Amino acid sequence: MPAGCARGPAAAAAVGDRRLRLARLLLVLLGWVSSSTSTSSSSPSSSSTSSSSLSSVSAQPPPQPPPPPGHCPAPCECSEAARTVKCVNKNLTEVPGDLPRYVRTLFFTGNHLAVLPASAFASRPPLAELAALNLSGSHLQNVSFDAFEHLPSLRQLDLSHNPLVVLSPFSFSGGGGSSNASGLDRSSLAELFLNNILPPGYSDLHNLSFSGMVEVLQSRGALRNLVRLELSGNNFISLPQEMFSALPKLKHLDLHNNSLVGLGNLALSNLTQLETLDLGNNALKTLYNATLVQLQALPNLRVNLDSNPWRCSCELADMVAWLKETNLVEGKTTLSCFSPEKMRNRPLVKLNSSDLDCGPPSLVDPLQTSYVFLGIVLALIGAIFLLVLYLNRKGIKKWLYNIRDACRDHMEGYHYRYEINADPRLTNLSSNSDV
Ligand SMILES: *[C@@H]1O[C@H](CO)[C@@H](O)[C@H](O)[C@H]1NC(C)=O
Ligand SMILES: *[C@@H]1O[C@H](CO)[C@@H](O)[C@H](O)[C@H]1NC(C)=O
Ligand SMILES: *[C@@H]1O[C@H](CO)[C@@H](O)[C@H](O)[C@H]1NC(C)=O
Ligand SMILES: *[C@@H]1O[C@H](CO)[C@@H](O)[C@H](O)[C@H]1NC(C)=O
Ligand SMILES: *[C@@H]1O[C@H](CO)[C@@H](O)[C@H](O)[C@H]1NC(C)=O
Ligand SMILES: *[C@@H]1O[C@H](CO)[C@@H](O)[C@H](O)[C@H]1NC(C)=O
Ligand SMILES: *[C@@H]1O[C@H](CO)[C@@H](O)[C@H](O)[C@H]1NC(C)=O
Ligand SMILES: *[C@@H]1O[C@H](CO)[C@@H](O)[C@H](O)[C@H]1NC(C)=O
Ligand SMILES: *[C@@H]1O[C@H](CO)[C@@H](O)[C@H](O)[C@H]1NC(C)=O
Numbered sequence: 246m247p248a249g250c251a252r253g254p255a256a257a258a259a260v261g262d263r264r265l266r267l268a269r270l271l272l273v274l275l276g277w278v279s280s281s282t283s284t285s286s287s288s289p290s291s292s293s294t295s296s297s298s299l300s301s302v303s304a305q306p307p308p309q310p311p312p313p314p315g316h317c318p319a320p321c322e323c324s325e326a327a328r329t330v331k332c333v334n335k336n337l338t339e340v341p342g343d344l345p346r347y348v349r350t351l352f353f354t355g356n357h358l359a360v361l362p363a364s365a366f367a368s369r370p371p372l373a374e375l376a377a378l379n380l381s382g383s384h385l386q387n388v389s390f391d392a393f394e395h396l397p398s399l400r401q402l403d404l405s406h407n408p409l410v411v412l413s414p415f416s417f418s419g420g421g422g423s424s425n426a427s428g429l430d431r432s433s434l435a436e437l438f439l440n441n442i443l444p445p446g447y448s449d450l451h452n453l454s455f456s457g458m459v460e461v462l463q464s465r466g467a468l469r470n471l472v473r474l475e476l477s478g479n480n481f482i483s484l485p486q487e488m489f490s491a492l493p494k495l496k497h498l499d500l501h502n503n504s505l506v507g508l509g510n511l512a513l514s515n516l517t518q519l520e521t522l523d524l525g526n527n528a529l530k531t532l533y534n535a536t537l538v539q540l541q542a543l544p545n546l547r548v549n550l551d552s553n554p555w556r557c558s559c560e561l562a563d564m565v566a567w568l569k570e571t572n573l574v575e576g577k578t579t580l581s582c583f584s585p586e587k588m589r590n591r592p593l594v595k596l597n598s599s600d601l602d603c604g605p606p607s608l609v610d611p612l613q614t615s616y617v618f619l620g621i622v623l624a625l626i627g628a629i630f631l632l633v634l635y636l637n638r639k640g641i642k643k644w645l646y647n648i649r650d651a652c653r654d655h656m657e658g659y660h661y662r663y664e665i666n667a668d669p670r671l672t673n674l675s676s677n678s679d680v
Contacts, residue, residue, distance in 0.1 A: 318343050328374065332356065340365050349374045356383040367395040377401040381438070387411040401436040405475070408444035412457035435470055440499075441478035463491050475499040477523075483509055490515045501525040501549070508532060513539045522548045529553040531560045537567045549575050554583035555593060559603040565596050 317323035318341035321332040330348045332341070334355035344351070344366075358380070366372060375396050381403045390413035393399060404412075439458060458476075462468060471492050481503040488511065489495065496518050505527040513519070513536075522540075529550070532540075540548060555561060568577055582588040588600070634641065 316343065316345055323348075342368060344368065344372060346370060346372060347374065348372060350377040350379075351375060352379045354379055354381050354383060358383045358385045360387045361385060361389055361392040363389045363391045364394045365389070365392050371395045371397065374398055379403040380407065382406040385409060386444070388413060398433060400433055401438075402434060403438040404442060405438045405440035407442055409439075409442045409457075410444050412442075412461060432467055432470055434468060436473040437468065437471055438475045439479070440475050443479050459485055459488055462488060468492055470494055473497040473499075476503070478502045480504050482506060482528075484511050486510055486512050489513065492516065494518055496520045499523045500527070502527075504528050506530065508536045510535055514542060516543065518545070519543050520545045520547065522546060524553070525549045525551040527553050530556040532564045532567075533560075534563050537564065540573060541567070541571060546573050547575055548573050550580055551576065553580075555580065556584045557582035557588040557591065557593070557596060557601060558585070559601050561593070561596075562598065562601050562603055565593055565601065568594055 317330070318332070320335045320337060321330050321341065321344075323330045323345055325345070325347055328347050328349035329352070330344060330350070331352040333352050337353075337356040338358060340353065340358075340361075346368075361380070366375065366378075372395070376398050378393075378396070378399060378401070382405070385404065385407035387410060388404070392413075393402070442458075462474075469491065472494055474489075474492065474495060474497070477499050481500070482505065484505070486509070489498065490512050493515060495516050497520060498516070499521075501523040502525070505524065507529060508524075513522075530553075540546060568574060568580070571577070574580070578592060578594055580593045582591045582593065582596075591600070
């Protein structure tokens with residue numbers, strides 16, 4: 246019995262050991278399967294389980310992949326360290342939708358955009374840090390009214406060297422039309438570059454791009470935080486009076502290389518923060534008191550007036566006087582006359598009133614003056630002659646009668662003599678007596 250008892254537990258132990266091994270094998274097998282499925286779902290690139298992973302991916306709806314932090318759209322170059330993305334000279338026709346979220350500076354120059362649609366830079370989540378956007382030279386024609394929506398940090402925008410036909414006043418207002426009115430308060434734009442944005446063939450001031458631009462600048466509040474505005478190379482001939490009145494924080498205004506013939510009554514007095522005003526390379530002939538007074542009243546201003554065709558006539562006198570006094574004008578001693586010919590290249594600050602022909606206006610030249618004078622003298626003499634005749638009309642009448650009588654007497658005497666001469670008898674007599 247004890248033997249049986251003794252053998253019994255041993256046999257039972259052997260059976261239990263086999264079961265344990267089986268269970269272990271099962272567990273191991275189960276464990277391998279479960280671990281392999283978990284690895285396949287976590288790393289789809291694993292080659293050994295590609296079939297199972299593919300089936301699992303196709304079964305689920307594709308989860309919207311947020312671009313991983315290091316992602317860069319194919320045609321662009323990205324630098325996370327510099328927070329900069331460059332998509333330059335790639336002839337791109339649209340803005341890639343998957344720009345990295347860290348971007349602060351985006352160069353999108355030298356492309357073929359043509360149209361910038363609404364929300365062109367909107368993405369989810371938004372490009373919350375994008376501060377500088379350079380779209381220059383990208384053949385841009387139409388900028389939609391909410392093209393720059395969802396760019397809460399945009400500070401600097403360069404649209405230069407694009408033939409802008411359509412520029413909406415709401416483009417810069419942080420989503421003017423679609424969002425609520427307090428959208429204007431969000432306008433963070435500080436620097437706007439609109440150099441050389443005239444479409445070819447559009448020189449008329451009343452063209453879309455110009456009137457669009459004026460509307461943009463004047464739309465209340467839209468650009469009220471603007472500090473720098475560049476408008477060079479746009480063939481402006483004159484500017485509307487209130488063009489810059491809604492830009493109270495403006496410090497730098499660049500209007501060089503236009504065709505401004507004067508500033509007319511352009512209102513500058515609201516620009517109390519203005520520090521630089523570039524009017525170089527225009528067609529200015531003179532500046533009048535209305536402008537000079539406004540310029541002189543701005544406390545921190547420096548003005549550039551280089552390369553303008555100043556006309557050194559009496560009209561320049563006020564400006565010359567101002568120029569001698571002021572210290573607003575950069576390099577004022579280099580400004581010089583362009584016309585008239587005899588004054589060409591004379592420095593403006595060295596002109597005095599005798600140079601500027603401000604004497605009594607002489608309407609005609611000296612030779613003509615002498616002819617006019619001669620005419621007047623002759624007319625006077627004629628008038629005096631007629632007057633004398635009129636005053637002496639009685640004496641003249643008498644004198645005329647006297648002459649007539651004298652003539653008649655003379656004629657009668659002549660007749661008498663003729664009659665005597667005609668009578669043959671008397672002729673003979675007289676001839677005899679003569680002999
Ligand atoms: C862009 O287009 C111009 C002509 O339109 C071509 O000369 C240039 O090679 C193009 N650049 C790229 C990057 O495709
Ligand atoms: C924008 O890019 C153009 C072309 O590279 C460059 O000339 C211009 O200075 C840039 N604008 C700004 C504001 O940096
Ligand atoms: C730009 O807009 C104007 C008017 O809205 C339209 O006539 C023109 O075709 C547009 N240009 C482009 C390139 O879409
Ligand atoms: C307007 O915008 C402000 C914040 O910009 C927001 O708090 C408010 O709810 C908005 N109002 C409406 C009517 O959308
Ligand atoms: C713009 O100017 C061009 C050339 O001066 C002219 O032909 C065109 O009609 C103008 N367009 C508008 C809308 O005034
Ligand atoms: C001046 O502006 C014209 C366009 O109006 C442009 O063609 C020219 O290159 C500009 N010149 C300079 C020196 O910037
Ligand atoms: C500009 O100044 C005038 C008076 O000098 C004022 O009536 C007007 O409201 C000002 N405009 C702005 C936008 O501040
Ligand atoms: C311009 O202002 C100066 C100084 O205030 C004054 O002497 C001059 O007469 C003014 N010129 C005109 C045309 O009003
Ligand atoms: C004005 O300047 C000319 C030379 O530029 C000089 O000959 C003349 O004496 C000056 N007249 C006065 C009043 O200063």
